[in-house]
Amino acid sequence: MEVKHLAIIMDGNGRWAQKRLKPRFFGHQEGAKKIQNITESCLYLGIKYLSLYAFSTENWKRPQKEIDFLIQLLNQYLTQKKQIYLDSNIRFRSIGDISIFPQKLQAKIKELENFTKHCNKLTQILALNYGSKDELRRTFLKLHKNNSIITQESITQSLDTADFPEVDMLIRTGGEQRLSNFLLWQSAYAELFFTKTLWPDFSHKELAQMLEEFSLRQRRFGGI
Template sequence: MSEIFDSIDRTAVPAHIGIIMDGNGRWAQKRNLPRTGGHKEGVNTAREIIKAAAAIGVRYLTLYTFSTENWKRTAEEVSFLMGLLKAHLRSEFEFYKKERVRVLHLGDKTGLPADVIREIESVEKESRDFKGMNLVLAINYGARDEIQRAVHRMCGAEPGGEKGDIGRFFDIPSLPDADLIIRTGGEKRLSNFLLWHAAYAEFDFTDILWPDYTKEDFYASVADFQKRHRRFGGIDGEKK
């Protein structure tokens, strides 16, 4: 293992890390490849980062896989991405099983192709008793869309019942707030990702395109996170 891996304090690993995996298309264009080539390479990177996160004890890793805005891309690219998602879910299941990684879906399933929905639900069901890291795949996901759907669910709750926190009506009610959000590709914005859960998240923006992002880059981001002082709106000396 690398020196930076060994330097990470296992007692202070962020419990929930979200990653905006940006730069696949630009990575491909720089190499005179079709955009689909970048997406293929991006899947390989995702596999390595999932392994890296599990190795240091991250409890939740959320990958921004396909947004509600990504439907605006060409029909050819969208079709390719849907096929890639389906193939990845099935081909990686043995790894999830070995590492006891539980797979969860975040987003609106109703807008997805039927065969992709079946694959998502199959992997969710087969991994639901795994006690390792929770891998959250944000597919057909947008934070505003999730919040809107949560409000509709809350308003439709049983009359006179206990409505409580709106978080109870989110896609994954047990999903904790994000501690660290990483975005590759050089952009410095959230792009409708985990808006509610990112209220007190730390951010790491890097110019590295997603297919070039390595586990050492990931560990460096975690190590930097551990140097930050989080006050959650308070001041030094006060309790959170």
Template sequence: MPKDPHSDLPAGPRHVAIIMDGNGRWAQARGRPRLFGHHAGAKRVREVVEACPDYGVKYLTIFAFSTENWKRTQVEVAGLMSLFRRYISKEARALDEEGVRVRFIGDRVRLDPKLIKLMDNLEELTKTNEKVHLTIALNYGGRDEVARATKRLAQDVADGKLRPEDVDEETLPKYLDTQVLPDPDLVIRTSGEARISNFLLWQSAYSEYEFIDTLWPDFTAEELGRLCQGFGNRDRRFGAVKI
């Protein structure tokens, strides 16, 4: 039997989360409108999703639209919402055929009903898939997520379903949007910015971070592989000291 070429590699991250930044700057550098960059970035998602199994990545979470992105121009926001609808409609069958399970996290209240229906349909279509778990953060903010989770938790306490003394750090995650997902092992932010922008605040408490200069439309499967391999070489102690 031929030797597995990956057998000697260090263990990579099981869950990778990506802040896909730099679409607008990528487009402007080419003299094009910002939405041109967002369309280029959407195409890049497919390549990254397809590459995940090659690097042992079972869970991929991408930051598509934040609660703060509503502050952008009406033209850009409308264009992004149209892009999301188009992407879901176009990619649904391929994602299902490739064994990708899709979930969406974030507050759906402000989203267009047509978009919400597409999101619901894609989640239903792919719900039995296991090859890669793709989570798309749409109208998502870490603080907003924690606030919504806390409200639900407080309501359960008020209704007598949960005792105040039983609330600990293991309780709140059960109310988060990501309750069925493992915490991310590795968080990547593209475009040279070194901040987390309100992304997975609770879940990434012990994540490793990579801030890279590559603009998202230029990010490749090979770069994902390099970052995953680098992750495997890190010494993760979670607050402990090895003796």
């Protein structure tokens, strides 16, 4: 079986840093580096869509200093990786309600999406101020505004992920075993993988092993 769309909940940055007697910020920096590594792994492994849970609607509950650092880190990431995306033929997309972010950051997100829109080897999707419940709320408001008939198809085509296939495989690092409001509709029939490995330690080898296990599973989608 082929994994066309892989989703990852990148958990464990803070604990990774604390285990090394470092501030949580240090873990987020290492986690950002791992995004590049795992994206390259997905390119090598032939995965076409990679969705990463970068900043959730619930993350605003964190201390303001950490929020400010995460926004600054995202800004740096988008700037530093711009040419890498192009050189690697990676299309960048975001999902979530980015209207809450500073105007300059919103512009940078849209700029990178436009800059890479012709790339077609892999689509990397960052979930930014994203929560599945909020996505569904915004979707139903959109359908109501347009006087659309509500069907499974109309919902799917009005989600942030309307241009992407459903999730085949969802990984959560860091030891927790829950979806935490990430791509709930899109992952209805995803194969779930949970690992105790903290995100900064997640490796190409472990990803490849999970993909091997995925290939051995039988996906019946409710059938026999």
